[in-house]
Amino acid sequence: MNAENKSLRALIVEDSPDDAVLLLDALQGGGFSVIHERVDCPRHLEEQLREKPWDVILCDHNLPGFDAPHALGIVRRHDEELPFIIVSGSISDDLAAGTMKNGAADFIPKSNLSRLIPAIERELRESANRQALRQAHEKLDHMLYYDPFTGLPNRDGFISRLRIHMDNSQQGRAVLSLELCRFKQIMKALGADVGRQLLRATAGRLARHGVVARSGEDCFALLVNGIDDAEQAEQFAQTLIESFWAPFQIEEQELFICCRLGISLYPQHGQEPEELLSHAETAMICDQGEGRGSYTLYGKSLDTHRQERLELEKALYRAVRNQEFELYYQPQLDLNKRTIVGVEALLRWNRPDHGMVSPARFIPMLEETGLIIPVGEWVLRTACQTHREWQQRGIPPVWMAVNLSAIQFRQPGLVELVKCTLAETGMAATSLELEITESVAIFNEQETIHTLRELGAIGVKLAIDDFGTGYSSLNSLKRFPFGKLKIDQSFVRDISRDANGESMVKAILDMAESLGLAVIAEGVETLEQADFLQKCGCHEIQGYYFSRPIPAGDMAALLEAHHREATSCKPDRCEMDTGTRHAP
Numbered sequence: 190m191n192a193e194n195k196s197l198r199a200l201i202v203e204d205s206p207d208d209a210v211l212l213l214d215a216l217q218g219g220g221f222s223v224i225h226e227r228v229d230c231p232r233h234l235e236e237q238l239r240e241k242p243w244d245v246i247l248c249d250h251n252l253p254g255f256d257a258p259h260a261l262g263i264v265r266r267h268d269e270e271l272p273f274i275i276v277s278g279s280i281s282d283d284l285a286a287g288t289m290k291n292g293a294a295d296f297i298p299k300s301n302l303s304r305l306i307p308a309i310e311r312e313l314r315e316s317a318n319r320q321a322l323r324q325a326h327e328k329l330d331h332m333l334y335y336d337p338f339t340g341l342p343n344r345d346g347f348i349s350r351l352r353i354h355m356d357n358s359q360q361g362r363a364v365l366s367l368e369l370c371r372f373k374q375i376m377k378a379l380g381a382d383v384g385r386q387l388l389r390a391t392a393g394r395l396a397r398h399g400v401v402a403r404s405g406e407d408c409f410a411l412l413v414n415g416i417d418d419a420e421q422a423e424q425f426a427q428t429l430i431e432s433f434w435a436p437f438q439i440e441e442q443e444l445f446i447c448c449r450l451g452i453s454l455y456p457q458h459g460q461e462p463e464e465l466l467s468h469a470e471t472a473m474i475c476d477q478g479e480g481r482g483s484y485t486l487y488g489k490s491l492d493t494h495r496q497e498r499l500e501l502e503k504a505l506y507r508a509v510r511n512q513e514f515e516l517y518y519q520p521q522l523d524l525n526k527r528t529i530v531g532v533e534a535l536l537r538w539n540r541p542d543h544g545m546v547s548p549a550r551f552i553p554m555l556e557e558t559g560l561i562i563p564v565g566e567w568v569l570r571t572a573c574q575t576h577r578e579w580q581q582r583g584i585p586p587v588w589m590a591v592n593l594s595a596i597q598f599r600q601p602g603l604v605e606l607v608k609c610t611l612a613e614t615g616m617a618a619t620s621l622e623l624e625i626t627e628s629v630a631i632f633n634e635q636e637t638i639h640t641l642r643e644l645g646a647i648g649v650k651l652a653i654d655d656f657g658t659g660y661s662s663l664n665s666l667k668r669f670p671f672g673k674l675k676i677d678q679s680f681v682r683d684i685s686r687d688a689n690g691e692s693m694v695k696a697i698l699d700m701a702e703s704l705g706l707a708v709i710a711e712g713v714e715t716l717e718q719a720d721f722l723q724k725c726g727c728h729e730i731q732g733y734y735f736s737r738p739i740p741a742g743d744m745a746a747l748l749e750a751h752h753r754e755a756t757s758c759k760p761d762r763c764e765m766d767t768g769t770r771h772a773p
């Protein structure tokens with residue numbers, strides 16, 4: 190009803206046309222402009238309910254072949270709230286009361302139609318209130334259960350859908366949790382709008398496979414029916430991963446993005462929706478896979494793993510607050526000159542009550558949490574300060590190699606940070622070497638080249654770390670202004686193990702030479718490896734063969750001693766014979 194002109198759509202269930210006219214007169218007399226139909230059998234009542242919207246049903250009791258309770262049943266099947274008023278001359282009080290209990294709004298005797306208008310007005314008001322309330326509920330539901338960016342259900346919405354699906358049958362299903370790798374970096378680099386489009390495009394790809402929801406900032410949840418066992422789940426996961434290999438076309442640019450997945454199975458891993466999603470998330474968080482997408486299937490042992498990770502994460506935040514980090518330094522040798530030419534600064538975390546934690550374990554977590562930004566700044570500043578202190582102690586200059594994570598590398602203001610740190614600590618730019626892994630180059634090549642050039646322009650040296658483990662081809666490498674290449678230790682380890690390993694090292698060295706790049710081999714542990722490398726033309730090495738990473742004080746002492754030895758004795762391998770005695 191429109192309250193202003195008091196129009197009313199009234200469906201009159203009445204076998205007597207005269208009585209219907211009386212009703213209409215009463216309604217018009219009450220100020221309503223009425224649109225109406227009169228029906229007198231169940232079939233026509235059904236038809237009218239189906240075909241048109243009504244504001245009120247006015248229903249007689251004694252009709253040929255049916256009555257008011259029967260009509261009420263029909264109306265309620267169509268609409269649970271449509272006001273239903275009995276207007277009858279012959280219904281007993283008991284029956285009227287019973288029908289009202291079942292949902293009729295009122296009973297008006299035909300002999301007293303003066304009560305009709307106030308009853309209708311009251312019912313219309315209440316109906317409008319109910320509708321407003323329902324809309325408010327729907328809006329709230331939408332806010333609570335849907336993601337505004339993608340229009341998909343959110344995590345809670347997904348759980349309620351899972352519940353509906355599970356109530357329906359016991360058929361095997363897989364619940365997947367999917368994280369888009371590097372999504373946050375893409376958002377940062379290309380803006381929120383591109384990020385949103387990427388989310389929508391991802392949702393589109395996932396929706397082909399089942400019920401999809403956005404369960405977190407860069408996470409989706411997916412329910413896939415008809416998966417009965419681990420083998421089928423793994424096959425499906427692989428297909429899904431491969432479906433991400435095709436680039437996303439967004440605003441005229443191609444974005445390559447990969448995902449990692451966690452999977453739980455119904456009913457094997459749980460009966461409850463929350464449980465299944467949480468297991469899939471645990472599996473995803475524990476997934477250690479690398480490369481172009483990976484998956485992990487849930488298993489009980491992952492719960493402990495997840496717990497440990499959560500504790501480690503909390504401990505890392507504490508470590509940043511309490512400055513529990515330290516830098517160790519590992520020497521880099523020139524085999525021809527037989528001197529230490531550089532040192533690499535390596536982050537160490539001595540976790541209270543736990544001891545040293547491997548960087549391989551905590552650095553990825555620093556990256557995931559974004560803590561690598563402040564910690565990386567601290568590493569850079571501390572390494573530069575230490576270098577300056579060594580200089581002030583009269584230690585002959587060596588270069589200082591500092592690792593930069595891909596996340597730091599993409600931070601706006603990186604070049605400024607390096608400049609300021611050098612200025613503040615008084616370290617010469619030419620003594621600083623930044624080690625960057627190949628992964629920085631995968632995304633936004635132009636920007637990477639630009640940043641590298643800017644760093645190069647300050648005078649800082651640039652080395653590509655862990656070469657051979659990432660994606661770089663010879664061709665792509667040409668485009669990036671690196672001055673040095675670090676052969677990854679996995680290749681060095683293979684020297685003397687198999688001919689293939691040796692030929693790989695030779696191939697890398699040939700390639701580096703053709704590109705005019707200096708080369709250093711890392712992870713050199715034996716004399717045999719050092720000899721092989723030198724023979725092949727790789728003159729710089731770093732590894733346990735000469736020294737493990739050691740604290741700053743020990744490194745200063747080593748540099749001083751080494752300098753004394755180098756100036757006083759020059760027999761073959763004078764420095765090399767120190768072997769691993771510098772182990773911390």
Ligand code: C2E
Pocket residue numbers: 519534535536547548549552565568592593594624654655678711712713714731732733734738
């Ligand atoms: P990386 O930059 O490739 O560093 C070389 C790693 O090889 C170091 O491991 C070093 O201790 C180890 N290593 C050196 N010589 C040998 C050897 O002869 N044999 C073997 N088996 N290993 C050797 P570490 O210190 O555990 O660091 C691991 C990785 O963590 C580093 O690899 C680097 O990627 C990262 N990292 C360490 N410190 C930092 C840092 O301050 N910032 C960033 N972003 N990453 C860092």
Ligand code: MG
Pocket residue numbers: 533592624654
């Ligand atoms: Mg390094």
Ligand code: MG
Pocket residue numbers: 654655675677678711
């Ligand atoms: Mg390395």
